[in-house]
Amino acid sequence: MAHVTCLAAARNALLTKHSWDVERKGLNGAPPIRILSNNQRHGWIERTVRLLGIGNDNVFDSPVNKQGHLDSEDLLRGLQEHAGKPTIVLLQAGEINTGVFEPFEELIPIAHEHGAWVHIDGAFGLWAAASSKYKHLLKGVDQADSWIVDGHKWLNVPYDCGYAFVKDSRAPQAAMSHRASYLTHDAVARDQIDWTPEWSHRGRGIATYAAIRQPGKQGVAELIESTCQYAHRLVTRISALPYAELIWEPQINQGLVRFLSAKLNSTDADHDLRTDSVIANVLESGEAFFSGTTWQGKRCMRVSVCNWKTNDLDVEGAINAVQLALSKQ
Ligand SMILES: Cc1ncc(COP(=O)(O)O)c(C=O)c1O
Structure with a gap:
C-alpha cells in the first residue's frame, strides 16, 4: 500500500502536467503512463500497476548491467523512446537477491531532465542510511x-x-484526501485520511516509534552494521566450502551462493538440483533458514540477515549446517 500511495501520487502529478484530472476523469482516455525500471525489480510493481489501472503492458524494463543495476544509457534510451509521455522511473535501494543500490546520483537527474517522476523501492535498503x-x-x-x-x-x-x-505533499493529498461531516478534521494537525488509502487503521506508527526510540540512532546503525557483517561472513565462509560457489558478495545484508554437483561432466541443471537439495537439507536441520532463488538463470541460495537477535553462534551454526549438508551428498 505504500507503493500504491506513492504511485497514485505520481499518477496524479504526471497527468496534471498533461492537463488531465485523473481524480475526476479516471484513466479512460488519459495519456498512458509508462514505467521504466530494471528487470530485477520486485513483483510488487505488477500488482500496484494493476490496482492503479496503469497496466503491466506499460512497464518497460532493461536488463541490469554487470554491477546489477539499471545502466544510464538504457535509462536514457527508454526515456527517449517514450519522450513526451507521462513516465515513472522506478529505482531500487536494495535488490532482494543482491542488495544492489542503483546509482541515484547519476540516474535521477537523467530521469528529471526528461520530466519523469522518480520512485524509490527502498523496502529494506533505505535503512542503510542510518549507518x-x-x-x-x-x-x-x-x-x-x-x-x-x-x-x-x-x-x-x-x-x-x-x-x-x-x-x-499536494500530489498524495489530491489522490487520497476526503472530508466527511461526521469526522473531525483539524486545520493544523496531520490528518491520516490525507495520506493513505484507508479510512481507518491501527496505530502502526507506535510500533515504529518504539522500535526506533528504544535502540536510538546508534542502535539502529548497529543493527544495520551487524547484519551486514554477518551476511558477509556467511557468504564468504560458505562459498569457501568445497563445491560451493560465490555468486554475489554482499554489499549490505544480502548475498548469493550456489552449490556445484560433484557428477562428472555436470551441467547447470545438475548444479541447480544440488543447490536446491543442500538448501532442503539445511532447512531440515532446523539450524538456519535460507531460501532458494533463481538469479541470472541459476538456482542460488539466498543469504539474507535482518533479525536483530542474530549472533555469532547463529552464524557459526548456519555455516556448520551448510557444511554438513554438503558432506552428506
Ligand atoms: C525490495 C522489496 N520491495 C517490495 C517488497 C514488498 O514489500 P511488502 O512485503 O511490505 O509488501 C519487498 C518484500 O520482500 C521487497 O524486498
Missing part, C-alpha cells in the same frame, strides 16, 4: 520524488508497517 558506514550507497536518493521503506524488514517491527514518502 555512517553504508549511507554512501544512498547518495543522491534525496533527489527522488517518492520513496517507500518497510518497518517490518530491517527495523524488525511486526507486519504490516510500510511507509510512503512523497516530496510534494
